[in-house]
Amino acid sequence: MQSIQALRERRATIAQSIHKLLDDHPGDKWNAALQEKYDAGMKEIEDIADESKRVQQVLDLIAENAETGQVRNLFERQAHEEKRPAHLDAFWNLMRRGEKLVTPEEWSALRNTMSVGTSAQGGYTVPTEVSASLADALKAYGGVRSVAEVFRTTAGNDINFPTTDGTTETGELIGENTTATGSDPSFGVVTLKTYKFSSKVVAIPFELLQDSQIDMEAFIRNRLVTRLGRATNTYFTTGTGTAQPQGIVTAASSGKVGTTGQTLTVIYDDLVDLVHSVDPAYRALGKCRFMMADSSLKVIRKLKDTAGRPIFLPGYDGLGGPMPDTLLGYGITINQDVAAMAANAKSILFGDFTFYKIRDVMDIQIFRFDDSAYIKLGQIGFLAWMRSGGSFVDVGGAVKYYQNSAT
DSSP, X not given: OOOHHHHHHHHHHHHHHHHHHHHHSOGGGOOHHHHHHHHHHHHHHHHHHHHHHHHHHHHHHHHHHHHTTSSSOHHHHHHHHHHSOHHHHHHHHHHHHOGGGOOHHHHHHHXXXXXXXXXXXXXXXXXXXXXXXXXXXXXXXXXXXXXXXXXXXXXOSOEEEEEOOOTTOOOOOOOTTOOOOOOOOOOEEEEEOOEEXXXXXXXXXXXXXXXXXXXXXXXXXXXXXXXXXXXXXXXHHHOBSSSSOBOHHHHOEEEEEOOTTOSSOOOHHHHHHHHHHSOHHHHTTTOEEEEEXXXXXXXXXXXXXXXXXXXXXXXXXXSSOOOOOEETTEEEEEOTTSOOSOTTOEEEEEXXXXXXXXXXXXXXXXXXXXXXXXXXXXXXXXXXEEEEEEEEOOSSOSEEEEEOOOO
């Protein structure tokens, strides 16, 4: 089994060769044999990506075994546990065993670090460290949150963002002793509201809770983050803005509509037009990128420029290190809530997504259910709530979309 580093070096070498292949062969020199070399290189990069995932899974399993003591001895385990803050152990013991089995010492540690609900309420505001790990995991989930500007507030009242479009404003050349012309900018307001999201109840069998070898912290966190990540990203992408967040697709303006026959694809010229539909003032900021579903990226990877050469290049930093893949020199964000290519679908976005603001209110709250409805099934229920909102606060066209043709 090759190491992760060895696989990365192999990928960098292949990516470098593909870049050189295209650089050394302009359109008039491109032919079927060169295309075959390009396709073989891209296939090998895909194989390396799959192998890297398998290697990482093995490494994760080894690490998990080490955590449970199958590799690490008892003394090392004790040393590790001594470094872990007491209130974190207390919190996850509370999640695993319930209030009745939490010791007075654990309650004391919990009260010093978070707000704890009563048994009637059943809700627990998670410790700061847990909240931070959940927030990081939500961002790592991908989609809009990974490229938007995300901030946190302690209250959920509406926030008004002033907006103005200065992309067409200009100054003037005036003669001596001539009065300057007035040109007052017009201002608008975008209101950022917050909404309540639920993970839905995660039911966990007693056996898992009682098994000390199971990493319940990771299990619960992954389930909650996956559900909340999917739910929020859907609305941050396609939300209407009425009683729900305004999605980036909803807020974006048209940059390019595909020519007749482009219901399931896009041509090279349309991508160029989409990029240049965004004002150079935004592109000059260096934050613009593409956003699309994975199925759309699959279509684009097969496109050729006007000289017949592939327009998609594997990421390569020029120094032998890996970089994210690019399209026309811009980064790519995969968002599965962006529509796949179809008639009239707004399937590709391009622009500066930092103008989309995501606001999280306070911490995620976790509820534990051990009432008769779950006890009869031999389960304990867990439910997470979060308050969040999102909206596009630009009016100058920072993000534009490509729309497939109707026919």
